[in-house]
Amino acid sequence: MSLFTDLIPTLITETPAEGRELAMMMARKTIASIQPDAExxxxxxxxxxxxxxxxxxxxxxxxxxxxxxxxxxxxxxx
Amino acid sequence: MSLFTDLIPTLITETPAEGRELAMMMARKTIASIQPDAExxxxxxxxxxxxxxxxxxxxxxxxxxxxxxxxxxxxxxx
Amino acid sequence: MSLFTDLIPTLITETPAEGRELAMMMARKTIASIQPDAExxxxxxxxxxxxxxxxxxxxxxxxxxxxxxxxxxxxxxx
Amino acid sequence: MSLFTDLIPTLITETPAEGRELAMMMARKTIASIQPDAExxxxxxxxxxxxxxxxxxxxxxxxxxxxxxxxxxxxxxx
Amino acid sequence: MSLFTDLIPTLITETPAEGRELAMMMARKTIASIQPDAExxxxxxxxxxxxxxxxxxxxxxxxxxxxxxxxxxxxxxx
Amino acid sequence: MSLFTDLIPTLITETPAEGRELAMMMARKTIASIQPDAExxxxxxxxxxxxxxxxxxxxxxxxxxxxxxxxxxxxxxx
Known part of the structure; x- marks a missing residue:
């Protein structure tokens, strides 16, 4: 099972605004998976x-x- | 509700010129949401x-x- | 009315060469709108x-x- | 036979999350093929x-x- | 008439190889039009x-x- | 005849893996054509x-x- 499973269940959103939030979240989570240390x-x-x-x-x-x-x-x- | 709801209700614009303005606004608002301190x-x-x-x-x-x-x-x- | 209204009335051009000129103009005008001081x-x-x-x-x-x-x-x- | 044969048998994945993992793997493997020395x-x-x-x-x-x-x-x- | 008229009469080429040459030429000519001084x-x-x-x-x-x-x-x- | 003729006869490949190899080769050959001196x-x-x-x-x-x-x-x- 992928690390991203809960984070990106789908690319489909209701509105452009929610799509924008998803875009920001995806970028953040990629960085978090490369550098997993939150501190x-x-x-x-x-x-x-x-x-x-x-x-x-x-x-x-x-x-x-x-x-x-x-x-x-x-x-x-x- | 998303932070972008009022800002990006739609990607559809009347003219290329308005599309260009929307592109500039979207870029600015992304930066504002990463660095929320206006000062x-x-x-x-x-x-x-x-x-x-x-x-x-x-x-x-x-x-x-x-x-x-x-x-x-x-x-x-x- | 948009700042770009007169500059980008349409994306349609007669030839690739004119399309290229439009691409250069669009890039220049974006910079001009971020830094409006011509000097x-x-x-x-x-x-x-x-x-x-x-x-x-x-x-x-x-x-x-x-x-x-x-x-x-x-x-x-x- | 290509170096990538076992790594990228297909671009098709079940879910967006698995697609995201594939994207990360592809980027990593490109770097590994340019700089093959793991150390x-x-x-x-x-x-x-x-x-x-x-x-x-x-x-x-x-x-x-x-x-x-x-x-x-x-x-x-x- | 555009500066690019003779340079890019069309984007259509016979082969991928000629398309590649056109891509390189287009990049070079853009730089030449921004910095026109050959020296x-x-x-x-x-x-x-x-x-x-x-x-x-x-x-x-x-x-x-x-x-x-x-x-x-x-x-x-x- | 183009410099790339033998190198890129086609963009069509059997598998994603071979496509990936082609992508790497194309990038390398572009650099080689800008800086032709192998040394x-x-x-x-x-x-x-x-x-x-x-x-x-x-x-x-x-x-x-x-x-x-x-x-x-x-x-x-x-």
């Missing part, structure tokens, strides 16, 4: 939240994850 | 607005978000 | 036009914008 | 697991691999 | 041809351009 | 194989090339 991650968080280049990299990843989720949901065209 | 963000803004590498990274993210929005709108082919 | 941008231009890494980042963004425009135009398959 | 990779791991910029780059690659896998699986729309 | 570009070339990070960025851009061209040609599936 | 490339290899950031950039490019190849092969859905 280290906590220390690292101070590094990137005050560093525009790293904030932008985080936003870039979210944009890529969101592309996938938006396609999965047929862009919530309704 | 810190204000200070950081000075860093990147005068730094071509960071301006380009911002433009890169907007280009990726816009890909998603343009696809959602069938490229406003009309 | 600052003029000063920054000196930084990146002589710096291969930054020239490449600019070319990278154009490539991403062009992906969107080429898809919008069904790749001008004619 | 060197072990030493390098210390470098990136404590470096937010590099953690983010790893997450970025996983996001790109996942785009491919999600499309292969028709987004597990089921 | 400056010649000097810059020395910088990136001996720098793995910059060689990789160049290869990255070619990969993105090639995605567009390959899609335009229905991947030369024949 | 210089050999020297540069030492730089990136021991540098996680550069290994990750290489893996990133392979992921992008693989997106194209996977789409060309309809994801080997069978």
């Amino acid at each position: 280290v991650r906590g220390a690292l968080r101070g590094d990137y939240a005050d560093d525009t280049e790293q904030l932008m990299h985080a936003a870039h990843i979210v944009a890529v994850e969101f592309q996938t989720i938006a396609a999965a949901n047929n862009y919530w065209r309704g | 810190v963000r204000g200070a950081l803004r000075g860093d990147y607005a005068d730094d071509t590498e960071q301006l380009m990274h911002a433009a890169h993210i907007v280009a990726v978000e816009f890909q998603t929005i343009a696809a959602a709108n069938n490229y406003w082919r009309g | 600052v941008r003029g000063a920054l231009r000196g930084d990146y036009a002589d710096d291969t890494e930054q020239l490449m980042h600019a070319a990278h963004i154009v490539a991403v914008e062009f992906q969107t425009i080429a898809a919008a135009n069904n790749y001008w398959r004619g | 060197v990779r072990g030493a390098l791991r210390g470098d990136y697991a404590d470096d937010t910029e590099q953690l983010m780059h790893a997450a970025h690659i996983v996001a790109v691999e996942f785009q491919t896998i999600a499309a292969a699986n028709n987004y597990w729309r089921g | 400056v570009r010649g000097a810059l070339r020395g910088d990136y041809a001996d720098d793995t990070e910059q060689l990789m960025h160049a290869a990255h851009i070619v990969a993105v351009e090639f995605q567009t061209i390959a899609a335009a040609n229905n991947y030369w599936r024949g | 210089v490339r050999g020297a540069l290899r030492g730089d990136y194989a021991d540098d996680t950031e550069q290994l990750m950039h290489a893996a990133h490019i392979v992921a992008v090339e693989f997106q194209t190849i996977a789409a060309a092969n309809n994801y080997w859905r069978g």
